[in-house]
Each structure stands twice: as C-alpha cells, then as structure tokens.
Amino acid sequence: MASLITMDDLTNEEIIEVLDNAERLLPVARGETYLPLLEGKILGNLFFEPSTRTRMSFETAMKRLGGEVVNLGDVKTSSVVKGETLFDMIQMVDGYTDIIAMRHPRQGAAQYASDSARVPILNGGDGAGHHPTQTMLDLFTIRQAHGTLEGLNVALVGDLRFGRTVHSLSHALVRFGCTLTFVSPESLSMPDEIISDLKRHGADITETADLSSVIPSADVIYMTRIQKERFPDEDEYARVAGIFKLCAADLSPAKGGMIVMHPLPRVSEISPDVDNTKHARYFEQAFNGVVARMSLLCRLLNVEVPAIISSNGGEN
Amino acid sequence: MASLITMDDLTNEEIIEVLDNAERLLPVARGETYLPLLEGKILGNLFFEPSTRTRMSFETAMKRLGGEVVNLGDVKTSSVVKGETLFDMIQMVDGYTDIIAMRHPRQGAAQYASDSARVPILNGGDGAGHHPTQTMLDLFTIRQAHGTLEGLNVALVGDLRFGRTVHSLSHALVRFGCTLTFVSPESLSMPDEIISDLKRHGADITETADLSSVIPSADVIYMTRIQKERFPDEDEYARVAGIFKLCAADLSPAKGGMIVMHPLPRVSEISPDVDNTKHARYFEQAFNGVVARMSLLCRLLNVEVPAIISSNGGEN
Amino acid sequence: MASLITMDDLTNEEIIEVLDNAERLLPVARGETYLPLLEGKILGNLFFEPSTRTRMSFETAMKRLGGEVVNLGDVKTSSVVKGETLFDMIQMVDGYTDIIAMRHPRQGAAQYASDSARVPILNGGDGAGHHPTQTMLDLFTIRQAHGTLEGLNVALVGDLRFGRTVHSLSHALVRFGCTLTFVSPESLSMPDEIISDLKRHGADITETADLSSVIPSADVIYMTRIQKERFPDEDEYARVAGIFKLCAADLSPAKGGMIVMHPLPRVSEISPDVDNTKHARYFEQAFNGVVARMSLLCRLLNVEVPAIISSNGGEN
Numbered sequence: 001m002a003s004l005i006t007m008d009d010l011t012n013e014e015i016i017e018v019l020d021n022a023e024r025l026l027p028v029a030r031g032e033t034y035l036p037l038l039e040g041k042i043l044g045n046l047f048f049e050p051s052t053r054t055r056m057s058f059e060t061a062m063k064r065l066g067g068e069v070v071n072l073g074d075v076k077t078s079s080v081v082k083g084e085t086l087f088d089m090i091q092m093v094d095g096y097t098d099i100i101a102m103r104h105p106r107q108g109a110a111q112y113a114s115d116s117a118r119v120p121i122l123n124g125g126d127g128a129g130h131h132p133t134q135t136m137l138d139l140f141t142i143r144q145a146h147g148t149l150e151g152l153n154v155a156l157v158g159d160l161r162f163g164r165t166v167h168s169l170s171h172a173l174v175r176f177g178c179t180l181t182f183v184s185p186e187s188l189s190m191p192d193e194i195i196s197d198l199k200r201h202g203a204d205i206t207e208t209a210d211l212s213s214v215i216p217s218a219d220v221i222y223m224t225r226i227q228k229e230r231f232p233d234e235d236e237y238a239r240v241a242g243i244f245k246l247c248a249a250d251l252s253p254a255k256g257g258m259i260v261m262h263p264l265p266r267v268s269e270i271s272p273d274v275d276n277t278k279h280a281r282y283f284e285q286a287f288n289g290v291v292a293r294m295s296l297l298c299r300l301l302n303v304e305v306p307a308i309i310s311s312n313g314g315e316n
Numbered sequence: 317m318a319s320l321i322t323m324d325d326l327t328n329e330e331i332i333e334v335l336d337n338a339e340r341l342l343p344v345a346r347g348e349t350y351l352p353l354l355e356g357k358i359l360g361n362l363f364f365e366p367s368t369r370t371r372m373s374f375e376t377a378m379k380r381l382g383g384e385v386v387n388l389g390d391v392k393t394s395s396v397v398k399g400e401t402l403f404d405m406i407q408m409v410d411g412y413t414d415i416i417a418m419r420h421p422r423q424g425a426a427q428y429a430s431d432s433a434r435v436p437i438l439n440g441g442d443g444a445g446h447h448p449t450q451t452m453l454d455l456f457t458i459r460q461a462h463g464t465l466e467g468l469n470v471a472l473v474g475d476l477r478f479g480r481t482v483h484s485l486s487h488a489l490v491r492f493g494c495t496l497t498f499v500s501p502e503s504l505s506m507p508d509e510i511i512s513d514l515k516r517h518g519a520d521i522t523e524t525a526d527l528s529s530v531i532p533s534a535d536v537i538y539m540t541r542i543q544k545e546r547f548p549d550e551d552e553y554a555r556v557a558g559i560f561k562l563c564a565a566d567l568s569p570a571k572g573g574m575i576v577m578h579p580l581p582r583v584s585e586i587s588p589d590v591d592n593t594k595h596a597r598y599f600e601q602a603f604n605g606v607v608a609r610m611s612l613l614c615r616l617l618n619v620e621v622p623a624i625i626s627s628n629g630g631e632n
Numbered sequence: 633m634a635s636l637i638t639m640d641d642l643t644n645e646e647i648i649e650v651l652d653n654a655e656r657l658l659p660v661a662r663g664e665t666y667l668p669l670l671e672g673k674i675l676g677n678l679f680f681e682p683s684t685r686t687r688m689s690f691e692t693a694m695k696r697l698g699g700e701v702v703n704l705g706d707v708k709t710s711s712v713v714k715g716e717t718l719f720d721m722i723q724m725v726d727g728y729t730d731i732i733a734m735r736h737p738r739q740g741a742a743q744y745a746s747d748s749a750r751v752p753i754l755n756g757g758d759g760a761g762h763h764p765t766q767t768m769l770d771l772f773t774i775r776q777a778h779g780t781l782e783g784l785n786v787a788l789v790g791d792l793r794f795g796r797t798v799h800s801l802s803h804a805l806v807r808f809g810c811t812l813t814f815v816s817p818e819s820l821s822m823p824d825e826i827i828s829d830l831k832r833h834g835a836d837i838t839e840t841a842d843l844s845s846v847i848p849s850a851d852v853i854y855m856t857r858i859q860k861e862r863f864p865d866e867d868e869y870a871r872v873a874g875i876f877k878l879c880a881a882d883l884s885p886a887k888g889g890m891i892v893m894h895p896l897p898r899v900s901e902i903s904p905d906v907d908n909t910k911h912a913r914y915f916e917q918a919f920n921g922v923v924a925r926m927s928l929l930c931r932l933l934n935v936e937v938p939a940i941i942s943s944n945g946g947e948n
Contacts, residue, residue, distance in 0.1 A: 031356065031357065031358065031414045033356075034355060036356075039666060040663065040666025040668075040696075040698075041663065042663065042692060042696070044688075050389075050390075050393035052388065052389075052394045052395040052396075052408075053395065053408060055389075056386050056388070056408075056409070056412055059386045060358060060413070063358055063384040063386065064356075064358070070692055070695065072684065073682075073684075074390065074393070074682075077682035077706075078682065078684045079684040079896075079897040082857070082859075082897050082899070083897065084684075084896070084897035087904070088897060088898065089684075092684075092685060092896065092915070092918045092919075093688070095915065095916075095918055095919030095922065096688055096689060096692040096922060098663045264395070264400070264404065264408065265395040265398050265399065265400035265404060266404065267398070267399040283407040283408070284411075286407070286408045287408075287411030287412070290412060347674065347730045349672075350671060352672075366705075366706075368704065368705075368710045368711040368712075368716075368721075368724075369711065371705075372702050372704070372725070372728055375702045376674060376728040376729070379700040379702065380672075380674070390709075580711070580716070580720065581711040581714050581715065581716035581720060582716075582720065583715040588719070599723040599727065602723070602727055603724075603727030603728070606727070606728060
C-alpha cells in the first residue's frame with residue numbers, strides 16, 4: 001500500500017480517478033446516506049502542528065465512511081516532549097492504526113515517516129513542503145465549477161512565497177495545461193526555483209502585482225492569507241498586510257463562471273460581501289475537503305468506491 | 317430543521333414531549349441496550365469555552381445512539397487564533413456535520429451561529445445568556461422525582477446574579493406554575509429585570525438570605541456554586557464564599573420527597589454527607605444530561621424515538 | 633464487576649486466561665478482521681496526567697472491538713481546576729460510561745475511584761503506584777517470545793527506583809518463578825522494601841551495576857528510560873543519564889532467543905542499530921498494548937472472547 005506524500009505520487013489519470021470517486025461520495029459526505037465502507041478501520045491523526053480544517057475534515061471523512069479515528073492530541077503533552085523521535089512515534093502509531101494522516105512543521109517529515117511505516121501515510125502538510133490533500137480538494141472544486149481541469153486561466157493571489165498550498169496547486173495545474181498568473185507584492189512573490197521548475201514543465205506564467213488587471217480573464221481567482229507569523233519584522237508585515245482585498249464590486253468585470261477560492265481561514269483578503277455572489281466557492285471548497293479525503297482514504301486502504309451511490313438508499 | 321437557542325424555542329407541550337422521549341431513552345443511556353438511531357450522523361462539538369460535563373454528556377448522548385462526534389478541540393490552537401470569524405468557522409463546520417453543539421463566551425453567539433448555519437445549533441451555553449439543554453435536564457430531574465413540573469416549591473440558592481443556569485430554569489419553572497424562592501446574599505441576588513420579567517409571566521416569588529427558613533416547605537432546593545472567577549475583588553468573594561453550606565443535619569426539617577440539585581461542579585456548597593441522604597439528586601441530575609441531550613439530538617435531527625424501548629432487546 | 637487496580641487483583645490462572653484471550657484477539661488488533669464485541673459500550677478515558685501510548689492504545693483497543701471512547705480531555709481546562717474533587721468527577725463519568733481507564737499522579741487514586749464507582753476502573757498508572765495493564769502487555773510479549781512465563785532469567789535495567797513499571801513487572805515475574813537481575817546505578821537501585829517483599833515471595837534476585845555481565849544469560853533484557861523529571865538536581869541526573877546504552881554489538885554474546893524490551897519512549901538507552909536485530913521487541917511490545925487492553929476490557933465488561941477468531945471472517 002502506497003502513501004500520498006506529494007502530488008507526484010499520483011499520475012494525471014489517478015488524479016481524475018480520485019476526483020471521480022470523490023464526486024460519487026458527495027451524498028455520503030452530505031449525510032444523505034450512510035455507507036460504512038471503512039468500518040473497522042482506524043485512522044491515526046498525527047498533527048504535530050495544530051490544524052482545525054484539515055484535522056476535522058479527515059475525522060469527518062473517516063466517520064462518514066464508518067471508520068474510526070485515534071488522535072495524538074496535543075503534541076505539547078505527548079511523548080515528543082520526553083524526547084521520543086518521530087521514527088519511534090511512527091513505529092508505535094502504525095501498530096495502532098490502519099492509516100495515518102500527519103501534519104508536521106518539518107519539510108520532509110511525511111516522507112521520512114512513510115519510509116519506516118507499515119501503514120500508508122497521508123501527508124497533511126509538512127512545513128514548507130507539500131499538502132497534497134489540499135491540492136486534491138482544490139482540483140475537485142475547480143473541476144466541479146468548470147467541468148474540466150484543462151486549459152483554465154488561474155490567478156494565484158497573495159503570499160506565494162511561503163504558501164505550500166499554492167506551490168502544490170501550481171504544479172498540479174500545470175500538469176493539466178492551465179495558464180497561471182501569480183499576483184503578489186515583490187516580497188511575497190513565487191520563488192524563482194519554483195517558477196523555473198514550472199516552466200520546465202511547459203507552464204505559461206505571468207507575474208503581476210495588480211490584482212484588478214487579472215479579474216476579467218480569470219476562470220479561477222485563488223486568494224491566500226498573508227500569514228503574520230511568517231514575518232520576522234512587524235513593519236514589513238504591515239507594508240503588505242491587506243494589500244489585496246477582494247470585494248463584490250471588484251468582481252463586476254469577471255466572467256460569469258469565474259470562481260473565487262481560498263484555503264481558509266481568511267482574514268481580510270475577501271470581503272464578506274463576496275460571500276453572496278455567484279463567484280464565492282471557498283465554503284464549498286472547505287466542504288470538498290471531506291469528499292476528497294474520503295476518496296483518498298478509500299484508495300490508500302484499497303477499498304473500492306461503488307460506481308453508483310444513491311442519496312437515500314446506500315450502495316446500489 | 318430548527319435550532320435550540322433558548323427555552324422559548326419550545327412550547328410547554330414540546331418540553332413535555334422531549335422529557336417523555338428522554339424517559340424512554342433511559343435504558344439506552346444506561347447502556348442496558350444499544351439503539352443506533354443516529355447511526356451515520358455527526359455532531360460537531362464547538363466548545364469555545366472549556367466544559368467537562370456538557371461536552372462529555374453530548375458526546376455520550378451521540379455515541380449511545382450510534383452517532384459520531386467531531387470536536388473543535390482546544391480553541392487556543394484553532395484557526396480562531398489566526399483571526400477566523402465565528403461566521404466563517406460555522407460555514408466550515410456545518411459542512412462537516414449534521415448538527416452542532418456550541419458553547420461560547422459571548423451572549424448571543426449561538427443565535428448568531430444559527431442564523432447562518434445550514435444545520436441545527438444546540439446552544440450549550442452562551443456567556444451570560446442561555447443554557448437550554450441544562451434547563452431540560454434540570455426539568456427532567458424534577459419531574460422524575462415529583463411526577464410533575466406543576467405547582468412545585470423550588471428554592472434557588474447561591475449565585476443568582478451571574479448564573480445563566482438559574483435564569484433559564486426560573487423562566488421555565490414559572491411557565492409550569494412553580495413557586496420560586498430566591499436565596500442569596502444581597503450582592504448575588506437575582507437581577508431586577510429578570511424578577512420583573514418573571515412576575516410579568518405570573519410568577520410567585522419570595523427573596524431571602526436565610527437558607528434554613530426555606531428547607532421545610534421546599535420540593536426542590538437547587539444549589540449553585542459561587543464562582544470565584546466572577547469577582548473582580550478577592551475580598552468581596554471571601555465575604556460570600558461558603559455563605560451557604562448544606563449538610564445532612566440541615567435537612568431534617570425537609571419534606572420526605574424534597575430533592576437537592578446542583579449543576580456541578582460543587583465546591584463546598586453541599587457537604588459530602590448529603591450524598592447518602594434520600595434527598596441528593598445531583599449525580600442523577602448529571603447523568604440525566606445524557607438522556608435529555610439524546611432526546612434533543614433526536615428531535616433536532618428529525619429522528620423519531622420509539623414508543624417502547626426494552627432494556628435488553630433494543631427497539632420493540 | 634471488578635476493577636483492575638493492581639496485579640494482585642488477578643490470580644496466576646486469570647493472568648494466563650487474559651493472555652490467552654489477548655492472543656486470540658491478535659487478528660482483530662491487526663485490523664485483519666472486525667469483531668464488534670463491545671458495540672454500544674463506552675470507555676471513559678480519564679487521564680489526569682498526559683500519556684500518549686497508554687491513552688492511544690486504550691482508544692484503539694476499544695474501537696477495534698466496535699466500542700466508543702469519551703475523553704476527559706485536557707485536565708488543565710477541566711472542572712478539576714474549578715475545584716471538583718476526584719470523587720465527584722467519578723460520580724459524573726461513571727454515569728456517562730460503561731468502564732473507565734484512568735491515569736492519575738497520586739498513588740492510590742485508582743483504588744479510591746474504584747471504591748465509589750459503579751463501573752469498573754482500569755488503573756492506567758497511579759503515580760508511584762501500579763500500572764497493571766502495562767505489566768499485562770509486558771507479560772504477553774515475554775510469553776509470545778518464550779512460549780512460557782515460567783523460570784526465565786529477566787534483567788531489569790536503568791531506573792529501578794522511580795519506575796512503577798518495573799516494580800509491577802517484578803512482582804508478576806516472581807509469581808511465575810522467574811529469576812531477576814536488577815541492573816542500575818546505586819542512586820537508582822530497586823527500593824529495599826520492594827526487594828524484601830519480592831524475597832518473601834521466594835524471589836531469586838541479583839543486583840549489579842554492570843549491564844554487560846548479564847547479557848549472556850538473560851532471556852529478557854528490560855530497559856527503562858532514566859527520567860530527567862525525577863531528579864531535583866541537574867548534576868545528579870547528568871551523572872547517571874546515559875549510563876546504560878545498549879547497541880547491536882553489545883548483544884553478540886546474547887542467547888539467540890533473548891529479547892530486548894522497553895516501555896517506551898526511549899531516549900538513548902537503546903541505539904537505533906538494535907532495532908534491526910532479532911532481539912528487538914519494544915515496538916511489538918507497544919503494539920501488544922492493544923491486545924492486552926482488548927482482553928482486559930472484555931473481561932471487565934463480562935464479554936466473552938470467542939475461542940477461535942479467523943483473520944478474515946470474523947467470529948467462527
């Protein structure tokens with residue numbers, strides 16, 4: 001059984017398969033039907049860094065499918081503080097579980113865990129590294145809106161320097177032939193090595209600091225939070241905080257089908273008045289974390305998702 | 317599907333219906349039989365303030381009925397500290413769950429959440445506001461002892477100023493024609509606006525600072541903890557702390573059927589020697605939190621409680 | 633229904649019975665089959681002190697058997713800080729659960745809880761007192777390797793003064809006629825009263841500070857962590873920290889069947905190069921916590937473990 005550490009662990013065909021299964025699981029995620037495909041299975045939730053959305057949606061995904069969850073709990077009171085290594089922790093937890101979802105502040109930690117674990121690891125974010133389950137739910141949301149992943153114009157906005165979410169997503173979108181526009185202040189621009197790498201894979205990339213200029217042509221505007229905790233200097237943060245604010249009025253030149261996304265939590269990047277426009281998709285996007293993770297849990301646990309799931313009769 | 321924010325969300329007939337269903341569910345709450353009425357359902361436990369009893373009894377209620385629970389966890393490490401609003405948090409969690417139990421330090425927070433949520437909200441306490449599930453378990457305990465809610469003499473003792481529990485309960489008891497006696501030191505007396513409001517609803521109310529005088533005539537003595545954290549001044553707390561202490565000997569003039577209640581945790585208001593008297597009901601009261609919440613969860617999730625549940629054969 | 637507070641609560645025959653059932657449950661613990669023997673049952677996890685391994689393995693044990701768990705959560709935000717006594721807490725939680733697993737910093741706390749609880753208590757460690765579920769998983773691991781508990785040479789190494797794990801285990805091993813060697817620095821030697829007591833029960837005991845001398849004859853080498861938090865003085869800790877370090881090369885004179893155990897977490901007592909030798913059993917030992925606890929949960933809940941459990945067809 002394989003792990004999911006980066007998006008490179010999935011071919012384009014496998015990505016489409018995971019998204020197709022996620023779509024079939026929508027009635028289960030919505031609670032319209034109960035389908036205990038993972039009954040008797042246990043997910044170990046190892047969050048070495050706090051996470052509200054990712055942890056809760058993994059739990060929901062598992063429980064909607066009849067599985068169970070065992071949480072590491074607060075890392076500050078765990079055996080980590082007694083000096084236990086990640087290696088030893090993983091040897092323990094993989095004896096207690098069938099699959100592990102893990103977030104860790106250190107880049108590479110998920111791969112390291114996967115190298116010694118007997119159960120599959122789902123990387124739930126490893127520092128500045130990867131966050132493939134987030135990318136899968138982002139792709140699901142985009143495909144749901146546009147019916148395809150291919151050839152879209154996607155603008156990624158805000159903190160492109162530190163955000164692993166936009167790095168992983170950019171790579172995936174390029175694999176499906178999307179055109180990317182990176183919108184950020186100079187100090188938060190997409191790292192050069194990532195741009196070079198994307199271009200090697202044939203990416204069509206534009207960089208700008210002007211958000212309004214990208215609105216008319218975008219199929220997707222992907223906003224991100226500028227994370228105060230990344231700035232050593234308060235003044236530097238103050239200079240860029242709030243530089244991009246999307247409000248409903250800004251969206252009038254947008255295409256009718258354009259969607260606004262955000263990995264959440266948002267602070268002030270998206271005005272509440274956008275919530276009621278036809279463009280807002282960030283809350284559906286958060287909900288889609290459940291189906292995307294359900295589909296991935298089934299895949300890594302080698303459990304087949306039925307081809308047809310009716311919304312009020314269970315498996316057909 | 318409606319939420320339960322205050323006791324005003326239920327008519328007297330509906331209260332009785334919820335209590336009747338709670339009574340039917342007693343063998344399930346005691347673990348004598350397993351009745352997975354809520355299989356496949358997920359409760360989101362959003363406790364923005366810590367709570368041991370309310371949170372654990374909600375969890376137990378859900379799990380005794382075959383449902384599942386997803387916890388927000390420690391709010392200090394949640395996305396709230398990254399600046400996420402309650403509105404955004406609710407949009408997320410109602411995509412992950414079928415119903416939400418919520419405690420929040422701010423009065424009105426549960427109503428605010430309910431206004432934007434797609435799933436029902438069970439108010440588990442909103443600051444100085446309401447705590448209707450506590451009131452329901454209190455009413456259940458009183459009815460269980462006296463066979464009725466009507467026309468009882470109920471003495472409420474201790475901190476009547478800050479305690480949302482006694483505020484909610486007083487309103488409910490007046491709706492069933494109970495006579496109330498408020499026993500408190502001057503500085504912790506029932507707020508005037510609440511007394512006025514109760515009287516507008518026809519309440520028969522007496523105020524006193526003398527606990528011993530109310531013991532002979534009471535059907536219920538409802539003790540409360542004087543909460544140190546409410547006093548800005550240590551001296552003022554010292555003056556009233558321990559002012560009311562009930563011990564077994566004090567209860568000799570009481571009616572045989574009189575019951576002593578307490579929302580717990582107690583500190584020194586009730587001496588341990590009361591525990592073994594026939595009057596003590598506070599531990600059953602805590603247990604009754606499970607059946608009361610089971611019944612409310614079923615109601616808000618539109619799941620019918622069977623009319624007869626045998627204690628060793630499941631649904632009849 | 634009885635509690636399990638110390639190993640004295642079980643006769644030798646009962647210990648063997650629990651180990652036999654644990655062995656039958658191995659396919660369930662490994663997730664090869666699902667056997668919901670404890671469906672509808674709720675375990676209350678009351679950890680007044682943090683514990684990663686014990687808490688998580690109790691949770692896994694319960695969930696592998698179809699049961700549910702309700703956690704007290706962080707004791708620092710629980711009603712304990714409002715002044716609630718252990719007695720009152722237990723009266724509450726035993727109304728919410730069918731069985732309680734409890735860890736508490738105070739010796740005797742589990743017995744105290746058991747005296748007033750209506751449900752069985754599983755002592756998960758009470759200060760310097762007992763830790764019987766750890767002893768059961770240790771015995772399971774030893775019997776699994778050697779086919780018997782009788783007449784083995786067991787060396788216990790490291791902190792023998794403060795470690796409740798080695799105290800409980802020593803008593804149990806003496807009951808099965810094992811020969812014990814205590815290996816520790818003077819300042820961490822096995823307390824005199826425990827040695828006297830073991831000898832009264834017929835123990836054959838040797839004490840030494842030389843680990844290498846015991847390797848050739850040992851059937852089991854049980855390493856322990858020297859716990860920094862036990863030393864008031866940093867210098868004294870520095871003198872003994874790292875005094876015993878086992879590496880693969882040290883094991884060349886060992887018998888082929890000798891096993892190295894450790895309750896984990898380890899710090900530097902066992903070099904990682906031991907992990908790949910045939911002697912290493914500490915990770916299996918951690919896993920065995922699940923089957924040992926499953927067997928004990930069934931016993932205390934009066935649920936019979938089927939005589940034959942196939943690894944891919946449930947109960948036979």
